[in-house]
Amino acid sequence: NNMSHYKAFEHQHLGEIHRSLSAIQKDFDFDIKDPNVKFAVAKPFIHHKHHEIVNVLKNKSIKLIGHHYAHACGAYYTSGFNDNTLVVSYDGGDIGDDNWTELNISNYQKYNWFNNLNDNQSVTYIVKNGKLIEVGERLKHGSIANMWYLMCYIFGLTPLKDEGKIMGLAAQGKFDHKIHSILNFFVKNDMIKATCTIENKFKQLLHDLNPNDALDLKRNLAYNLQYITENTLLKHIKSLYDQYGPFDNICLAGGVFANVKLNQKINEYLSFKNIWVYPAMGDEGLSLGSAIAYGIELGEFTNRRIKNVFFGKRNSDDDIQKDINNFSSKFGKNIVEEKLDFDNVANYLVDGKVIGIFDGAAEYGPRALGSRSIVVEPTRLETHAYINKRLKRDEIMPFAPIIMEEHIEDICHVYKSKNTAEFMTLCYTVREEWVNKIPAVINFHDNTARPQVVNKDHHSLFHKILSKFNEKTNIPVLMNTSFNGHGEPIINSPNEALSHLSEGTVDLLIINNKIYKLVWKQKIIFLA
Secondary structure (H helix, E strand, C coil): CCHHHHHHHHHHHHHHHHHHHHHHHHHHCCCCCCCCCCEEEECCCCCHHHHHHHHHHCCCCEEEECHHHHHHHHHHCCCCCCCCEEEEEECCCCECCCCCCEECHHHHHHCCCHHHECCCCEEEEEEECCEEEEECCCCCCCCHHHHHHHHHHHHCCCCCCCHHHHHHHHCCCCCCHHHHHHHHHHHHCCHHHHHHHHHHHHHHHHHHCCHHHHHHHHHHHHHHHHHHHHHHHHHHHHHHHHHHCCCCEEEEECHHHHCHHHHHHHHHHCCCCEEEECCCCCHHHHHHHHHHHHHHHCCCCCCCCCCCCCCCCCCCHHHHHHHHHHHHHHHHHHEEEEECCHHHHHHHHHCCCCEEEECCCCCCCCCCCCCEEEEECCCCCCHHHHHHHHHCCCCCCCCEEEEEHHHHHHHECCCCCHHHHCCCCCCEEECHHHHCCCHHHCECCCCEECCEEECCCCCHHHHHHHHHHHHHHCCCEEEEEECCCCCCCCCCCHHHHHHHHHHCCCCEEEECCEEEEECCCCCCCCCC
16 A cells, blocks of 8 residues: 555665676676576566566566476476486465466566466476476465464464474474364365464464463474474375386475475385485575576476585675775784684684684575585584574574585484485484484484585585594584574675674684684783
8 A cells, every 4th residue: 555665665676686687697707688698487476576577677588487397397407316206396385377488578567466376385297208297186275384384473483484493393292182183274274264263273372371381382383283294295295106106216395395304204204215305495496496497498408416506696706805805904913814724623623613614605595505604513512502692593403413425324324315415405313322422413302413414526625624523533523504693694795704703603714715713812911
């Protein structure tokens, strides 16, 4: 109803798209006005983003890619798997397919987006001759992904951000028949009707309870939501396997597969030889998925196993040096610069130092995988609380370990899918003899961890740090968390990384083959 507010909102988002396109042009050295540059966009939940893109690109034709098809292309064509593969996309829903495939000013104005909304949450594909073929019935009604979204509201958390906190709490709860029945009602009924019923019911229950009882209820809500999630998806995927399989492999995409405990169950309980979870499994992965889908259609892309996801923002050597010079001019002799020596890095870690890493291009997807990471030694139980305090966070989930690939099977019960674990997208159960050796990265309620398996060829920096730390401690493991403070996005510039050094978030900072630290000389005053 407030048109001026809408125009301000639209102007802000148009600015975001302009800035994004400018950054991409700078980083990848191309011109969006070049007629040879093609554009693909996935169908989203809401229409204004398409409107903005059309306005920014003016007369460019934009290839529209189905929402779930973009998820599926991102998953399958980055897996390196053969045709004997099942591909499942599952999330909160999509915009339905239509009879036209390109977006421009004329057809945008004719299109009624809201009449094309539907509640398809899951789409399944099999692979024939390298192409994805949709099969099976689509899951409809109340989406499990939307149930997690709603539960964040009930818990007083932030949806699309804090679902992992609820998953981490699930291991502390227990089965409750009444809660299970109510959550099942959501999954099996109309989403809007079920949402109002459940939100009001649980919010009132939590409001009426004392803090201890409310925490117990939250634990049981989390447990039963995780229980329903695992059972529903395991049954669904097994039925697809039985109907269309057998298959050697499965590829997974869509926001629900951010749930690493669910992925662990799929990996261990079903008959696939390998699973691949698209590293950018949520809607942030639609951009690459769309580009891949269009590239496949044009014959310009083929299935390949990706070795890393460092596809994000880059910083030139000049930009990095400029930020360092500005920082040095401010802190003068207090900033110490050292050559990156991995033996020294290991010594710092053994001494309990918190090290921030800003290296190369940023990670694509929701996990910090070594370009924008904070690493700490993992052998002290109190490290979890200590890092939360340093970063001003309140994480319930255990922090994740990075583990040398050569030692992952010694530390965890790893049956398969190590490639997927390179991107921190599933859990493994930790072997009993290692649980008390690396307590900072263990969920003690079920003895699981969400590791990043570090391959020396795919991530040489992490591997060299781990290798030296292992030489000194016989622990080929470190704790890894994203490089950001509470409520902040992950850092995206050398200046932001250096700011965390000056604020004491990290003790040391690695930037492109250099180590930086601040040393403050204290005056000692003797009183007679």
